[in-house]
Amino acid sequence: MAVLSRYGLEPVLLGRVFEPARGRFGLIPFIWGSVVVGLMALVVAVLFGVSLALAVGRRVPERLRGALGRGLSIFVALPSVILGWWGLETVVPLVRQVFGGPGFSLLAAGLTLGVMITPTLAALSLAAVEGVPRLLEEASDALGAHPDQTLLGLTLPAALPGIARAVVLAASRALAETMAVQMVIGSQPVARLALNLPGSTLTTGILVNMAVWPPGSPAGQSLTVMAALLLVGAWWLSRQLTDRSDPA
Amino acid sequence: MLLFVTSLMALVAAGAPGHARTAVRVMGSTSLVGLVEAVLPAYAQAHPDVSVHVSAGGSVAGLKAVAAGHVELGLSDVPPSWVGISGRHLVRVDLGVVPVVPIVHQGVDVADVSPAELARLLTGRIRDWKELRGRAEKVVVITRGPGSGALLVIEREVLRGQKLSDAAVVELSNGAVHRAVAVTPGAIGFVEAGFAGGGVRVLGVAGQHFRPAEAARWPYHAPAAVYYRRGAPAAVRALARALAQAPERRQFGVYGGEETGHGAAHTPQIWMAGGLDGGRRCRPRSHAGRARDLVRLGYRGCPQPLWSGAGAAGACL
Secondary structure (H helix, E strand, O other): OHHHHHHOHHHHHOOOOEEHHHOEEOOHHHHHHHHHHHHHHHHHHHHHHHHHHHHHHHHOOHHHHHHHHHHHHHHHOOOHHHHHHHHHHHHHHHHHHHHOOOOOOHHHHHHHHHHHHHHHHHHHHHHHHHOOOHHHHHHHHHOOOOHHHHHHHHHHHHHHHHHHHHHHHHHHHHHHOOHHHHHHHOOOOOOOOOOOOOOOOHHHHHHHHHOOOOOOOHHHHHHHHHHHHHHHHHHHHHHHHHHHHOOO | OHHHHHHHHHHHHHHOOOOOOEEEEEEEOHHHHHHHHHHHHHHHHHOOOEEEEEEOOOHHHHHHHHHHOOOOEEEEOOOHHHHOOOOOOEEEEEEEEEEEEEEEEOOOOOOEEOHHHHHHHHOOOOOEHHHHOOOOOEOEEEEEOOOOHHHHHHHHHHHOOOOOOOOOEEEOOHHHHHHHHHHOOOEEEEEEHHHOOOOEEEOEEOOEOOOHHHHHHOOOEEEEEEEEEOOOOHHHHHHHHHHHHOHHHHHHOOEOHHHHOOOOOOOOOEEEOOEEOOOOOEEEOOHHHHHHHHHHOOOOOOOOOOOOOOOOOEEEO
């Protein structure tokens, strides 16, 4: 790509300053934002999603299980703009109150995204948990194991490959999400450790800048590089998924 | 399946501009889209054979789209030259000027700042309102995204080469900035005047407070205009003129000829975007004239209004 050959691979991919008007196209702020927001979202989603899947799959009474499963499906299908709105109304003020700063931040984006992908991860993990043969658990119970020991020592490890696939799919959704993140992140292209301050991700960076910079311009080409990085990320995640689906 | 395909084709056919109807696509500044929608009913009565499709996207997107021929009319409060878009094939019709005003959260008890203090607030060098004799509250800067006309005006008129705070929250529309300022304690942002309504306070600058009746005195303006390509159909030119003459302009924060005391009907000034269309004319100086002056001066070097509202003297430009 012309922007890489003209400005160099390192200043673009490892540059910390994104100021297209001044000829600086560093993408580190967006890469950093995507990684940090994605990791925070995964932490939230794995904690709550897997717990939810184990609880619904093995602890909730049979008559409630169907209703809870359907409820999860509804949340999976929620449009991201609604969750973004919820983040704006709930998470942003919460972050502002607890951690200071403007509220619009990497942290708010991570938490909102975490809540957003939790139903996806929970629904897929639930399927994995339900796929564990009851016979094994009954055998464990018969050997005198406590129900919690069975759950954590047998059901969870047996469902782990399916849960790992769920995590990869949820991570893909987190990487690609734009609207909900844009509504709460603050869209400032700065890489910093302070999570309570505004940041930007690859997707929000493209969204904010795409209407401004013409496609052929260096800035427009830097957006193409950002899109290419997203594609590489998605490809890598899909490879993880394929590897985990492969029985060999 | 056949029913579905047939229905789909019927819907597509219904949505496509038919042979008998001329389609005019309008795109650009979010702050001007409302004006277009307000003008449309009267325009549709006068032009029943024309269908108009309006979308936002921002000034720069509108300019790019009209320059590329993707839409017939581009709405912008940014001249093409500011954003590196060639205006050689475009005709500009002045709508007036859009004042850009700083707004603060209602809890901020500072009523007025100097231009230098405003710049220090927006660049993040003033971190707490108590530095300006206000109640102790951290300053939170809310700004528009790149390509916004309001941001360009603030960069040129207030910041003058200084960088906006890197902790500023970036929002994509006037409405989003207004909302963020309204709900964030200590927040300061800037919007086009039509969006400075309830829930926020407009900050005075250098002892001057924005009042719609005295919009001409306000120091920060964006020049609003509608652009079409040379040789555009009559329906397109007619819509551009209807927008320029619309009495609703002020309702949408666009201030034009009526404040200069030359009557309610604003005479549209039509330009080739690269220069005058039809040569220089001598006319009373209007808001559009001020916008033109500002563009000619590169929007610098004119910190005071070039004219003073009602009864402004006529001037040859």
